[in-house]
Amino acid sequence: MEMIERYIFAVTQGLLQSQREDIAEELRGLIEDMLDERTQGRKATDKDVEEVLMELGNPKLLAQKYRGSKKYLIGPEIFDSYIMVLKIVLISVVSTISVGFIIQIILDPISILDHFIEYIVSFVTVIPTAFGWTTFGFVLGEYFGGVKAKDLQFDKEWSPSDLAPIPDEKRQIKRYEPIVGITFYTLLMVILAFSNEYFGVWVFHDEFSGVVPFLNEETYGSYLFFIILIFGFGIIKECLKLIYGKWTFRLVIYTVIVNLISLVTVVIMINGPEFWNPNFMLELTQAGLLSEGSEAYGTVSKIWEQSTFWIFILLVIGLIWDAIDGFIKIRKSK
Amino acid sequence: MSDANEQIDKLMQELRRGTITIGVLSQLSEPQYGYSLVSLLGDNGVDVEPGTLYPLLRRLEKQGLLDSKWDTNEARPRKYYLLSSTGKEVYDQLCVEWRSIVSSLNHLIDEKGGKENGDD
Numbered sequence: 001m002e003m004i005e006r007y008i009f010a011v012t013q014g015l016l017q018s019q020r021e022d023i024a025e026e027l028r029g030l031i032e033d034m035l036d037e038r039t040q041g042r043k044a045t046d047k048d049v050e051e052v053l054m055e056l057g058n059p060k061l062l063a064q065k066y067r068g069s070k071k072y073l074i075g076p077e078i079f080d081s082y083i084m085v086l087k088i089v090l091i092s093v094v095s096t097i098s099v100g101f102i103i104q105i106i107l108d109p110i111s112i113l114d115h116f117i118e119y120i121v122s123f124v125t126v127i128p129t130a131f132g133w134t135t136f137g138f139v140l141g142e143y144f145g146g147v148k149a150k151d152l153q154f155d156k157e158w159s160p161s162d163l164a165p166i167p168d169e170k171r172q173i174k175r176y177e178p179i180v181g182i183t184f185y186t187l188l189m190v191i192l193a194f195s196n197e198y199f200g201v202w203v204f205h206d207e208f209s210g211v212v213p214f215l216n217e218e219t220y221g222s223y224l225f226f227i228i229l230i231f232g233f234g235i236i237k238e239c240l241k242l243i244y245g246k247w248t249f250r251l252v253i254y255t256v257i258v259n260l261i262s263l264v265t266v267v268i269m270i271n272g273p274e275f276w277n278p279n280f281m282l283e284l285t286q287a288g289l290l291s292e293g294s295e296a297y298g299t300v301s302k303i304w305e306q307s308t309f310w311i312f313i314l315l316v317i318g319l320i321w322d323a324i325d326g327f328i329k330i331r332k333s334k
Numbered sequence: 335m336s337d338a339n340e341q342i343d344k345l346m347q348e349l350r351r352g353t354i355t356i357g358v359l360s361q362l363s364e365p366q367y368g369y370s371l372v373s374l375l376g377d378n379g380v381d382v383e384p385g386t387l388y389p390l391l392r393r394l395e396k397q398g399l400l401d402s403k404w405d406t407n408e409a410r411p412r413k414y415y416l417l418s419s420t421g422k423e424v425y426d427q428l429c430v431e432w433r434s435i436v437s438s439l440n441h442l443i444d445e446k447g448g449k450e451n452g453d454d
Contacts, residue, residue, distance in 0.1 A: 023392070025404075026368065026413050030384055033369040033410075056385050065389040 003049050004031050006163040007059055014063035016076045023066060031056070050160045058158040074138045082138045084242075086131065088179050092186040093130045097122045099187060103198060107208055171246040171329060181238040189231035193224060200277070203287045212283045219274045226269040233262045252326035259319040266315055270308050280304055354382055356432060358390065359425040362400060365414040391415050399424055 008027050012020040034052045035044045056062060067076055074082050101119040105112050192199060200213035215223075237258045244251045269275060277283070281301055284290045290297045357380045361371060368388050375382050394400045399421035405412050417425060 019392075022413075025411060026388065029367070029410055029412050030369055030388060034384070055383075062385050062389070065385065066392065068389070068393060 001049070003046070003053065003160055003163065004028070006166055007031070007053050007056070007160065009166045010059035010163055011063045011066070014060060014076070015066055017080060019066075053160040054158075059163070072142065074135070074142050078138060078141060082135075084175065084179070085138075086134050088182050089130050089134050090127065091179070092183045093126055094123075095183060096187055096190045097126060099191065107198075109207075171248070171332075173241050173245060173247065175242070178238040178241040181241075182235055185231045185234040185238065189228060189235075192227050192231075201284065201287075201289070203289060205288070210287065212280065212287055212289075213277050214280065216274045216277045223269055223272070223275060226265055230262050230265050230269075233258050233265075247326055247329040249330060252323060252330065255326055256323045259322060263315060263319055267312065270311060276308070354380070354386070354390065355394070356425075356428050357382070358387070358394065359399065359417065359421060359428065362415055362417045362421070365403070365416040367405075367412040367414050371415075394421070 008024050008031075011027060012024050015023060031049075031052055034055065035048055038044070038048050038052065097119065100122075101115060104115045104118075108115070197213055197217060198211055199215060200211045202208065203210050203212060237255055240251060240254050240258075281290075281297075281304060284300065285292055285297070290300060357375055357378075358371065361374050366374065368384065368391060371391075372382060372384050372387055375387075391400065391402075395402050395415065399418060400415045401418045401421075402413055402415050405414055
């Protein structure tokens with residue numbers, strides 16, 4: 001009977017979420033009715049099920065009939081993914097603009113009105129742009145994907161054994177996880193790429209009076225490429241999770257590969273010459289946060305010198321955990 | 335010859351597609367569920383696959399020609415369809431149109447049969 005559920009899943013997957021349950025229920029009834037007619041009271045065998053499903057035909061074709069031949073800019077088959085990606089994009093954009101706005105008013109509270117106007121202007125210009133490009137991407141996807149749907153009609157060779165299993169709940173990746181991940185990576189990438197001078201220790205004397213940056217501002221430009229690369233890989237990893245939607249062996253392998261590449265990139269970067277701000281300690285003292293020779297100075301100095309090593313260790317632990325976590329999730333479902 | 339058969343298949347498919355709707359509407363002055371409708375139509379010589387009928391019922395419902403109701407009292411929950419008031423009106427009008435098409439076409443076919451010397 002597993003086969004029946006697989007078939008129903010294959011049909012309803014290509015339909016809008018709002019219709020799925022109702023159509024699934026009706027199809028289940030139909031298949032049972034067809035089985036009853038075929039078996040006339042005896043117990044239905046797998047072969048009976050297979051014959052009934054063959055009679056109903058390719059589930060993709062049936063889904064197509066349910067959808068009708070309406071012209072869509074973005075059809076129901078990809079509509080749910082479209083909405084999801086749109087959410088990711090808009091959340092990323094809004095949070096990036098908002099964080100930028102908050103940083104600006106902390107740094108320069110007097111011209112808050114100007115910043116606010118800028119903020120509103122960004123909203124009006126950037127959000128429609130993001131919305132437009134995302135939509136455009138999916139329209140292209142629908143257009144070129146549409147060719148594939150037509151090929152399907154000649155695909156008469158279909159057999160119930162082709163049906164993919166229904167994804168296991170435990171292996172499923174919750175949708176919000178990669179969405180949060182992508183938002184987080186985007187935000188960090190934008191902050192690091194365009195306002196790295198604010199990435200450091202913030203100094204306040206009554207009011208904000210400057211930042212002692214962690215990174216070396218002079219060599220920073222040459223590292224920008226690496227930074228974008230690392231976060232780019234992070235985003236790719238989250239996208240893979242979204243596409244697969246469940247933990248599979250292959251997905252874990254891909255995650256491991258992506259993690260390894262990011263790890264190597266990070267190692268090259270933080271060990272590279274003058275990545276960190278060489279005058280960090282000096283600037284801290286100048287900012288009046290520390291006085292040379294004090295106990296606090298010693299501690300901070302030690303932490304600062306060993307930071308490269310510890311960042312590396314933390315990163316390795318994090319990335320290995322990411323892979324182990326994936327394997328555990330595959331295991332659990334077996 | 336297979337070429338002609340292929341063409342006939344295609345044309346018949348088109349012809350059937352239009353008439354199935356009338357056939358379905360004709361049987362739904364009493365509530366029916368999908369599979370009972372398949373057998374009902376089949377018994378009357380209108381063969382329709384469930385894979386065609388089920389989506390069609392949904393489409394007609396969406397267009398407001400049919401009302402539907404789930405019956406969960408029986409062992410197997412079933413969705414029953416019934417003509418809506420719009421559906422009745424549409425069906426009556428379709429019957430009038432259908433009869434007029436049949437009589438016009440009959441007239442054309444018979445007339446052509448009368449003078450077989452066309453350039454075809």
